[in-house]
Amino acid sequence: MRAGQTVTTSGRAPRAAWWGNPAVRAFIWQALLVIAVISLFVWAGRNVAANLRASNITWGFGFLTEAANFDITGSLIPFRAGDTYARALLAGFGNTLAAALVAILIATALGFVVGVARLSRNVLVARFAAAYVEALRNTPLLLQLLVWYNVVLKSLPGPRQSIALPGGLLLNNRGLYGPWPVAAPGWSALGLGLLAALAVSIGLAVWSARRRRAGRAPLALWLLTPLVFIGLPLAAVWLTAGTVAGALPVTWPELRGFNVGGGVTLLPEFVALVLGLSLYTSAFIAEIVRSGVQAVPKGQREAGRALGLREGQILRLIVIPQALRLIIPPLAGQYLNLTKNSSLAVAIGYPDLVSIGAGPVLQNTGQALEVISLIMLIYLALSLLTALLMNWWNARMALAER
Amino acid sequence: MKRAPVLMAMACGVAAAMANGAPAAAGVLDQVRQRGQVICGANPGLAGFGVPDDKGKWTGFDVDYCRAISAAVFGDPDKVKYVPLTAKDRFTALQTGEIDVLVRNTTWTMSRDTALGASFTNVNFYDGQAFLVRAKLGLKSALELNGATICVQQGTTNELNMADFFRSHKMEYKPVSFGSAAETVRAYDAGRCDAFTSDSSALHAERLRMTNPSEHVVLPELISREPFGAAVRKGDDQWFDVVRWVGYGLVAAEDAGVTKANVDEKRSSDNPELRRMLGAEGKLGPAIGLPDEWLVNVVRAVGNYGEIYDRHFGETSRLKIPRGLNNLWNKGGLMYAPPLR
Ligand SMILES: N[C@@H](CCC(=O)N[C@@H](CS)C(=O)NCC(=O)O)C(=O)O
Helix, strand or coil: CCHHHHHHHCCCCCCCCHHHCHHHHHHHHHHHHHHHHHHHHHHHHHHHHHHHHHCCCCCCCHHHHCECCCCCCCCCCCCCCCCEHHHHHHHHHHHHHHHHHHHHHHHHHHHHHHHHHHCCCCHHHHHHHHHHHHHHHCCCHHHHHHHHHHHHHHHCCCHHHCEEEHHHEEEECCEEEECEECCCHHHHHHHHHHHHHHHHHHHHHHHHHHHHHCCCCCCCHHHHHHHHHHHHHHHHHHHHHCCCHHHCCEECCEEECCEEECCEEECHHHHHHHHHHHHHHHHHHHHHHHHHHHCCCHHHHHHHHHCCCCHHHHHHHHHHHHHHHHHHHHHHHHHHHHHHHHHHHHHHCCCCHHHHHHHHHHHHHCCHHHHHHHHHHHHHHHHHHHHHHHHHHHHHHHHHHC | CCCHHHHHHHHHHHHHHHHCCCCCCCCHHHHHHHHCCEEEEECCCECCCEEECCCCCEECHHHHHHHHHHHHHHCCCCCEEEEECCCCCHHHHHHCCCCCEECCCCECCHHHHCCCCEEEEEEEEEECEEEEEEHHHCCCCHHHCCCEEEEEECCCHHHHHHHHHHHHCCCCEEEEEECCHHHHHHHHHCCCCCEEEEEHHHHHHHHCCCCCHHHEEECCCCCCCEEEEEEEECCCHHHHHHHHHHHHHHHHHHHCCCCCCCHHHHHCCCCHHHHHHCCCCCCHHHHCCCCCCHHHHHHHHHCCHHHHHHHHHCCCCCCCCCCHHHCEHHHCCCECCCCCC
């Protein structure tokens, strides 16, 4: 009698060898994979460390607090030679954010208009919108940016022949110049007044809604809100300064030496970047809007008509709310793309995060790994934040729908 | 088990990576020999220093330095692969081993020579930074640039010197900086800036790219010292020596009157200095891992330092940059080679 038979007779099922068990095998393969991946990282890390040591490069983020020796023009967060590298990166980040936010607003507005225009029953409008979309989304963005930059630069005169626009604006190939407030108590009062107006008008809106729900007549918000927004700030200024006109000093742009000085400047690089990014992205948004609207079943419109709604009402009350649910998720993707695409700024001399980080900061410190990983982290954080906001909006829209 | 092959491949990949992962044991010179090519970081296009033509053939002062290195190693000046690098990318390319040597109008500074992982072997061109402006502005001096908008290339010493210059003279300015020379020049030419700043030699070259070169002038001041040199990665003494002595050899050859035309004749002269230099006696070449006739091959291929200079910057060239500081030490310049003995 062999051992195997003894086992069988003991009444237990024959046990397969452990390596025959798929669960065990899967576990082993996964463990191996994890080990392989970890060793790959460890190896890469050690290799990097050894190579850095061999080339006498120190690893670390200490450089961030050292003084940087270059200047940045026209950053939202002011920067001068002698400030730290950290501040240089911050200035770049501020510029990225500014360009991306403005471009997102314009791209969204344009995209909705063009997307709806593509569905227009007017053939000319629809064709024009289609041409717009195809032209913009089928040519490389970098090329478009260079074209816009050159159009902006070449079509405008030099500072001495600046074009004077209404409202004290000056336009030349160094930028668009406008008046800007000079710090004064009047301006602070104005700011506070505006904040107060915002608070009051929200309060009014809430109150009005409550009245309506209680069955009473809502407030005349269309009249009250503008009154609050004009009256409160003016009153605040007048109370602090005793006058309104004189309490709000501004500097006006004027030609000084080489350039226009005073006032506030919108750099041509900024204009070209925002123009390029928003036009390019608007083409994609237009497609998203078009497909979102088309995806709303025809029956919905017909039902609307059957109820006797007008076309405008059908669009506003039936089609758009449903289309939005389809539009928002891909829209978020476009916003992320736009933000990341803004790093093409370096090609047209706009000092964004990548331009400053991978440019003078990396070059003068030699800390390539640190700078690049910092930039990546910042973009990642920005993307996650955008995704979060858009998800929240999406959730809200979806809820309001039911 | 569908995953197995993928996993196997990964495991093999890891093993392979571990095997050749240790920082290259073979020196750069050996790698260059094995590869049959020197990989040289070059300027993407700066007249005089390095420009590829439409057939991909490179010419220029820095290019001839790469060719000289190739001639010293292989006896053939054409075993060079050129990697065009913008100012921003060049040190990363050197650090990561993408190139063996960087010869690209690159200024030797202390931090680049130490913290950036590069080692400069010697100076091949002494220059200084200047400003290019439109002649019709009627400027006479860089000190009149208060308030000007100035185009500059990113990642250059020029960007930093300009900040120092304006700060120390308590003047205002607005820099507009671009990633490549082409973009910088285009913006200046389109009127975005009042001035364009770079090394004086580069300004002479870039002026020729303007829509109308004669409308632009270089202001007289040099606001910095810009000694250009060849740089190698830190940590390989043999390769450092090769690049350094090819550079000194070119200067020594000019100093000793050895030219492309007479190099073979000089080799058989009985002047002991010439015989050592040109490998007829002594072991100077083998001491740096090169054949005896290393410098003969170099001079035969590209000429001596003066010949290279004249070819690209001399009277008959487009740029016509006076030798000045780049003349030999005994002719009022700074070019001086330690003895080849
Ligand atoms: N010598 C300076 C400047 C070198 C430099 O990059 N000069 C510009 C002159 S315009 C250049 O050659 N650019 C060519 C390019 O990057 O395309 C340095 O080493 O930082």
